[in-house]
Amino acid sequence: MAKRKINKQQQRRINAQHRQRSRRARDDDNLPDSDALGPEQIGLVIESFGRQVNIEAKDGEVTRCHLRANVENPVAGDRVIWQMGDNTGVIVAVEPRRSLLTRPDFNGQPKSIAANIDQMLIVVAAQPPAYANLIDRYLVAAEAHQLTAVIVRNKSDLPVDDDTLAMLNSYADNGYTVLTASSTDGKGLDALRAQLADATSIFVGQSGVGKSSLVNALLPEANTAVGELSHAADKGRHTTTTARLFHFPDGGDLIDSPGIREFGVQNLDRKSVEQGFREFQPFISQCRFRDCRHESEPDCGLQAALERGDISPVRLQSYRQIVAEIEGQHG
Template identity: 45%
Template sequence: MSKKKPLSQGQRRRMRANQEKRLQRKDSGSNASELQDSSLGPEQLGTVISRFGQHADIETESGQLARCNIRRNIQSLVTGDKVVARLAKDIETGIAGVVEAVHPRHSSLSRPDMYDGIKIIAANIDQILIVSSVVPSFTTQIIDRYLVAAEDTGISPIIILNKIDLLTDEERPEVEAALERYRDIGYPVYQVSSKSGLGVEGIKDLLNENVSVFVGQSGVGKSSLINAMMPDAELQIGDVSENSGLGQHTTTTAKLLHFASGGDLVDSPGVREFALWHLPAERVGWCFIEFRDYLGTCKFRDCKHKNDPGCAITAAFNDGKIAEDRYNNYHKIIASLDEQRHARHFRSGSDE
């Protein structure tokens, strides 16, 4: 018997869309009788704390938490969105309101999905805190990948080196020199130890009045750093479930948490790490901010910025205007893009 041909990307996408439509019809049918317009109070402003399916957990300006249905005409709703909601006049448990409209976003955080393309996972982010550490090893290549992702979103990046209590005297000069190179091109850099508390207060000041996202590889101490500033993070995650009377549907959805000292945190596995395969090489070059003065001035339009004659980027590198590790990391990222796209094509298939 012949093997079944794997479903293509388009076929899988259509199957998921049909499944979602059936679920939406089921949800709307079961909740329509619960919340008629006559049972709803006046419109008020709120913020999406988390979103799953056809429901969203909304926090009003007065601090009230409520699980709400989402009007069908709302095409996109994610954690951090500012919304107009109407809550039920008599709230006990269950669905307690309706999201009527969404305000325009001043920023959005997306991640590429192997099957669904680009997905928005959070909105109205003010800054991305890129966490690195000296253990297991300090590397500028990882920092540069996150900087490219941050620059692509237009959200301000801040570099944080964690676990500096483990930095040896032999390692210190090289690490300090690398961090100084980032300062020289305009990036804020902070050094902290979530274990000893060194530098943590300075990070708290950064977070005040801002909506922030922490990103970084596993093992750099993101969770420890967040816990040092937000000891009750786990309690906050459970607040909405307790107030609404409904359990969280998933632990992978993005959530908006509040720092006691001021400011908010968007926490989700989906925003902690980035992939770059969706970016064209030209965009990656633009995301290296010190390249921008030279982009478009190379002799050839399709210049690869390596061994091409008349390359303005290579000339700037040779003149010491672009750091060696940044120049090399750019080419490593470009080399990895084709590999990642090939892996995506192999995994997803295509009928286009």
């Protein structure tokens, strides 16, 4: 049988996997034997740097740990089993996750961002401009992972254009929680703290919308880096390079994630994307065909709802754009 040909991208991925396995094996050879380590204990990943991880023990002490070769890279929010050595620890296992958020890497493959999250706070601002399709991607991902989704308009002390305001109002009309906040004058921070209490949350959004500034306002001791907005390109400079977990004094955790302009929806299917548009649900059930694509099929519940003005044409176009992307990748 003829040997299956692989393209250059697949070959690069295979070579990278080989290099990674070799590097892990070399790293494992340098780790102490289990007999030289302390007893196994549970820890919480605060920040991950590839094969090195900062974990927090039950007593609150933070320790830099290395990974055994057979352990997948944990991310902020993961619970792990680890053992203490002379100066550093060794992670021997990652506990099962209740949720895992990913984004595409340079090869379009999912890269883990954070784990065990309860709610996603989508931060937008007047600048850089807020785009409905990006917000919708976050909402779809939140629904797929069964996370509570909250939209936060940051920099509320700055004026916002009518189109952005109308867009945010439309999300509120569709049942999404929309909060306003400002790290400059402090308005809205109390309501934001109440939303964050007793849950593990993640801030997501474009670079430059002020996620790190919000973290600093909510947790002054965090001392996270705050970057200036690049006026030339109207895009923020990346100031957070790895997701990091912070504790609130009154309960609840926050994971500050790297600024990302894309979000990992590539592993979802059409039905999962549909579920991310909550206002579509009453009308999808009215479609004549169960596999309706909501394009030109007869007796489509969504098309009829669009014609009546019951759903937004912007949201329907956003849905179609996301579906076209994932089906193009899977095709």
